[in-house]
Amino acid sequence: xxxxxxxxxxxxxxxxxxxxxxxxxxxxxxxxxxxxxxxxxxxxxxxxxxxxxxxxxxxxxxxxxxxxxxxxxxxxxxxxxxxxxxxxxxxxxxxxxxxxxxxxxxxxxxxxxxxxxxxxxxxxxxxxxxxxxxxxxxxxxxxxxxxxxxxxxxxxxxxxxxxxxxxxxxxxxxxxxxxxxxxxxxxxxxxxxxxxxxxxxxxxxxxxxxxxxxxxxxxxxxxxxxxxxxxxxxxxxxxxxxxxxxxxxxxxxxxxxxxxxxxxxxxxxxxxxxxxxxxxxxxxxxxxxxxxxxxxxxxxxxxxxxxxxxxxxxxxxxxxxxxxxxxxxxxxxxxxxxxxxxxxxxxxxxxxxxxxxxxxxxxxxxxxxxxxxxxxxxxxxxxxxxxxxxxxxxxxxxxxxxxxxxxxxxxxxxxxxxxxxxxxxxxxxxxxxxxxxxxxxxxxxxxxxxxxxxxxxxxxxxxxxxxxxxxxxxxxxxxxxxxxxxxxxxxxxxxxxxxxxxxxxxxxxxxxxxxxxxxxxxxxxxxxxxxxxxxxxxxxxxxxxxxxxxxxxxxxxxxxxxxxxxxxxxxxxxxxxxxxxxxxxxxxxxxxxxxxxxxxxxxxxxxxxxxxxxxxxxxxxxxxxxxxxxxxxxxxxxxxxxxxxxxxxxxxxxxxxxxxxxxxxxxxxxxxxxxxxxxxxxxxxxxxxxxxxxxxxxxxxxxxxxxxxxxxxxxxxxxxxxxxxxxxxxxxxxxx
Numbered sequence: 001x002x003x004x005x006x007x008x009x010x011x012x013x014x015x016x017x018x019x020x021x022x023x024x025x026x027x028x029x030x031x032x033x034x035x036x037x038x039x040x041x042x043x044x045x046x047x048x049x050x051x052x053x054x055x056x057x058x059x060x061x062x063x064x065x066x067x068x069x070x071x072x073x074x075x076x077x078x079x080x081x082x083x084x085x086x087x088x089x090x091x092x093x094x095x096x097x098x099x100x101x102x103x104x105x106x107x108x109x110x111x112x113x114x115x116x117x118x119x120x121x122x123x124x125x126x127x128x129x130x131x132x133x134x135x136x137x138x139x140x141x142x143x144x145x146x147x148x149x150x151x152x153x154x155x156x157x158x159x160x161x162x163x164x165x166x167x168x169x170x171x172x173x174x175x176x177x178x179x180x181x182x183x184x185x186x187x188x189x190x191x192x193x194x195x196x197x198x199x200x201x202x203x204x205x206x207x208x209x210x211x212x213x214x215x216x217x218x219x220x221x222x223x224x225x226x227x228x229x230x231x232x233x234x235x236x237x238x239x240x241x242x243x244x245x246x247x248x249x250x251x252x253x254x255x256x257x258x259x260x261x262x263x264x265x266x267x268x269x270x271x272x273x274x275x276x277x278x279x280x281x282x283x284x285x286x287x288x289x290x291x292x293x294x295x296x297x298x299x300x301x302x303x304x305x306x307x308x309x310x311x312x313x314x315x316x317x318x319x320x321x322x323x324x325x326x327x328x329x330x331x332x333x334x335x336x337x338x339x340x341x342x343x344x345x346x347x348x349x350x351x352x353x354x355x356x357x358x359x360x361x362x363x364x365x366x367x368x369x370x371x372x373x374x375x376x377x378x379x380x381x382x383x384x385x386x387x388x389x390x391x392x393x394x395x396x397x398x399x400x401x402x403x404x405x406x407x408x409x410x411x412x413x414x415x416x417x418x419x420x421x422x423x424x425x426x427x428x429x430x431x432x433x434x435x436x437x438x439x440x441x442x443x444x445x446x447x448x449x450x451x452x453x454x455x456x457x458x459x460x461x462x463x464x465x466x467x468x469x470x471x472x473x474x475x476x477x478x479x480x481x482x483x484x485x486x487x488x489x490x491x492x493x494x495x496x497x498x499x500x501x502x503x504x505x506x507x508x509x510x511x512x513x514x515x516x517x518x519x520x521x522x523x524x525x526x527x528x529x530x531x532x533x534x535x536x537x538x539x540x541x542x543x544x545x546x547x548x549x550x551x552x553x554x555x556x557x558x559x560x561x562x563x564x565x566x567x568x569x570x571x572x573x574x575x576x577x578x579x580x581x582x583x584x585x586x587x588x589x590x591x592x593x594x595x596x597x598x599x600x601x602x603x604x605x606x607x608x609x610x611x612x613x614x615x616x617x618x619x620x621x622x623x624x625x626x627x628x629x630x631x632x633x634x635x636x637x638x639x640x641x642x643x644x645x646x647x648x649x650x651x652x653x654x655x656x657x658x659x660x661x662x663x664x665x666x667x668x669x670x671x672x673x674x675x676x677x678x679x680x681x682x683x684x685x686x687x688x689x690x691x692x693x694x695x696x697x698x699x700x701x702x703x704x705x706x707x708x709x710x711x712x713x714x715x716x717x718x719x720x721x722x723x724x725x726x727x728x729x730x731x732x733x734x735x736x
Contacts, residue, residue: 041735044091046098047721055097059090075321080544091725097177099717104180107187111179116172119179121146129175185710192705199694202701205640207688210657212635215624216647217611218676219604227610229603235591237602242588247597249589251533253554254582256515258524259574260491265483272351272477276344279473280353284341289355289471298350302472307426310360311470318427325354325470333468351475358469364436365421365460369395369403370410373452381452388453392446400444400457409452419459424467432456479573491568491575494522498577499564509592511562515579528581531555535725546571548732554580555734561592611677612670619667621681648675657682 042050063086071078103109111119122128128144136149156168241247264272279296286292294300299322303309312319313330325333326347336342336356343353369391373384387407395403404418413420425433431447435456439445444457479487498518505511519526529538529550536555538547549569553559561580569576582593591598611628618624621632635645642654650673657680662668667681726736 041726041730043727043730044095044723044725046095046723051094052098056090056094059093059097060087063087063090063093087727091727095718095723096714099714099721099723100177100181100184103184103717107184109180109183111176111183116176116179120175121149129178185713188709188713189706192702192709194698194701194705196694196698198701199698202640202697203691203694204688206638208638208658209686210637210682211684211686212637212657212680212682213621213632214635214644214647214678214680215621215628215630215632216673216676216678217615217628217630219607219611220675221630222607222610227603227606229599229606233606234595234599234602237605238591238594238598241598241601242591242594247589247594248587249584249593251586252536252582252584253531253533253559253580254584254593255529255531255550255554255578256512256526256581257529257550257576257578258519258526259571259576260487260494260524260568262479262484262487262573262575264477264479265486268480268483269477271480272475276351276353276475279475280341280344283353283355283473289357293471293473297473298476299472299474302470302474307358307360307424307469309357309469309471310424310426310467311354312467318422325352325468333470334466336468347474349476351477353473354468354470355472356468357471360424360426360467360469361463361465362437363422363424363462363465364458365419365423366436367400367404367418367457367459368410368413368420368432369400369408369418369455370413370451371407371453371455372409373448375450384453385448388446388455392444392455395444395455395457397442397444397457403455421460437461488568488575491577494518495564495568495577498579502562502564505562508561508590509595512579512581512592512595515564515581519577533586534723535728537725537728542572542574543570546576548728550576550578551728552732552734553578554583555729555736557734559583608672608677612672615670615677615679619669619679621667621679624679644678647673647678650674650678653678653680 043053043056044051064083067082067086067089068078071082115124118124119126120129120132122132122144132149133144136145136152137143138145138148153168156164159165159168283289283292283296290303293303309323311323311325311333313327314324315327316324324347326345329342329345332342333354333356338356338358340356341353342356344351345354346352369388371384371388371391373381391403391407401417404414408414408418410418420428423436425437427433428436429449429451431449432454435443435445435447435454436458439456439458441458441461444455447454447456498515501514501518502511505514516526529540531538531551531554536551538550541547541550546569549565553563553565559580561583563580565576565578569578582590584590584593614628615624618627625632633646635647637644637654637657639654639658642651643649644653647653653671653673656662656671657668662680662682664682664685668679671678671680724736729736
């Protein structure tokens with residue numbers, strides 16, 4: 001029986017003492033492990049050998065660095081979930097590198113210095129690598145500059161900086177591995193072949209068609225309550241069919257769970273609405289909006305002077321994260337007056353009250369030449385100013401684009417003639433924005449920013465837009481502590497009931513069925529979390545702690561089907577009640593793992609027998625349709641698309657039809673399909689037009705095979721070498 005620990009509010013001291021003792025116990029065990037020679041586990045294995053931790057950690061640092069940079073450029077927060085994605089990419093890259101290295105060594109593959117040089121410079125038939133092309137292209141001519149690459153390599157190889165030497169060594173090795181990989185998959189691609197017969201069959205599958213009429217007795221037309229399948233019948237069906245290939249399972253474990261949402265009560269909502277009314281009243285009367293927001297908003301930075309707090313409707317391509325309002329309120333905001341309060345309104349689960357401070361009505365289009373001069377670099381600033389002052393005297397609207405190509409150091413606009421368009425003042429640094437919004441169209445002048453000196457020409461200005469500048473108070477309706485306590489009590493009560501009822505059951509299938517029944521009777525829906533042995537991990541949870549609790553339930557040393565969580569698992573704003581529902585070995589499933597599927601298939605078998613009995617020996621479609629109270633349907637079929645219009649996906653039925661045994665104008669016997677029982681009349685076969693050759697089909701099939709060679713080979717190698725990912729288990733202290 002699971003241990004249910006129900007602690008009430010007045011026992012917080014006991015909770016603290018118990019928690020402290022538990023922490024000491026865990027840490028003591030951890031220190032014992034770290035300080036002993038006991039097996040500390042490994043990140044994973046490939047063909048039984050531990051994955052090299054150094055290789056994985058190197059990949060992890062690389063992906064975390066590159067992903068963080070990318071997120072920074074996109075002005076997005078790099079979250080824990082993103083870090084998990086970086087780690088996943090690092091794992092895949094490390095496994096791929098280790099496996100492929102084994103392959104190269106087994107085949108004796110190598111890349112000579114001469115081959116590497118040709119690959120690096122795009123010579124001897126090799127295409128230049130995009131990264132090399134981008135880094136060493138002459139900006140004036142747009143051509144690859146081999147001399148520049150020569151100098152870079154010489155500088156790295158002659159450098160006295162250990163970091164530069166090591167960096168070039170790693171870069172060179174990565175390029176060598178890239179060439180090795182290309183060579184390996186090119187060899188595999190050379191083995192791809194499509195026979196003339198395969199090409200011909202592909203042609204016929206697409207171009208030969210059959211026009212049919214049919215009557216179907218659909219399984220779905222028999223109500224669930226009309227035919228019942230007993231537990232004994234399901235078990236008998238299971239014993240008869242469990243070894244069939246379609247029922248085979250992969251090794252792994254499942255946990256079933258349902259969740260109790262932690263939601264505000266009606267009393268919580270009423271109190272929240274009263275607070276909002278008071279806030280709105282005081283916000284309207286406030287003389288210091290910045291201070292008011294600081295004191296009353298969950299987001300104190302929702303105020304700024306000027307136009308920095310320009311809001312756009314959700315979905316606007318230039319909208320900034322957090323600075324949006326619902327599209328449905330676009331008219332409300334754009335017709336509001338300055339000083340007016342809008343709200344409270346819901347914005348992605350948050351409640352906002354907004355004060356209209358101003359409207360941003362100007363959209364600009366300019367072009368500029370940037371003479372770079374970083375802030376603080378006095379020498380560079382003086383040089384850049386001198387150049388900018390001299391250029392502005394000779395640049396005009398005719399030669400401006402030419403000067404951009406020759407002098408501008410802004411990579412964001414250089415390829416577009418220096419043009420920035422459809423921007424508002426808050427999108428640019430202040431001196432640049434002020435020049436763009438204030439100067440008459442056609443004006444050319446110089447402004448200085450932290451980036452350097454900008455020679456700007458104002459090209460156009462539109463005043464036909466209207467976006468509100470807002471000061472916003474944001475609040476969130478949350479469940480009160482009393483509501484949370486009541487919901488936790490409810491979760492414990494349900495958990496205790498399940499635990500008591502489970503103790504009366506011995507059959508594991510009955511235990512899982514009981515869990516589902518209790519969840520359903522309480523108004524919840526149980527659903528599975530499926531984990532696979534080669535890489536156990538848990539998806540679909542908001543917090544890492546909850547995901548790890550589910551994983552630990554399934555994979556702890558003494559885990560058994562029917563084990564219940566000892567207490568509700570907190571996952572953000574919900575309480576999870578979970579049970580271990582499956583521990584699968586590869587091959588034929590246990591009944592508990594496939595009970596619902598077996599029940600469905602057993603029921604369909606029973607329905608099929610009932611439909612067959614009702615059909616009898618009748619093959620005349622019109623008579624049969626009348627007997628089954630349905631219609632005669634029409635369909636056009638090809639072998640390449642094994643679906644029957646009005647029926648369903650029926651590869652076996654369509655395959656039998658194209659076997660050639662059924663002649664035109666003849667009717668088939670009753671045929672069992674996936675969706676029902678079919679009786680088919682073949683009205684007409686349209687033969688495929690004669691073809692002089694099947695070269696097009698052959699090339700298409702060959703292209704498909706070659707395009708999938710790399711992915712298919714990687715999957716096959718991982719399967720053959722039994723790659724096991726232990727990272728998630730190791731993180732929670734489970735060693736395998």
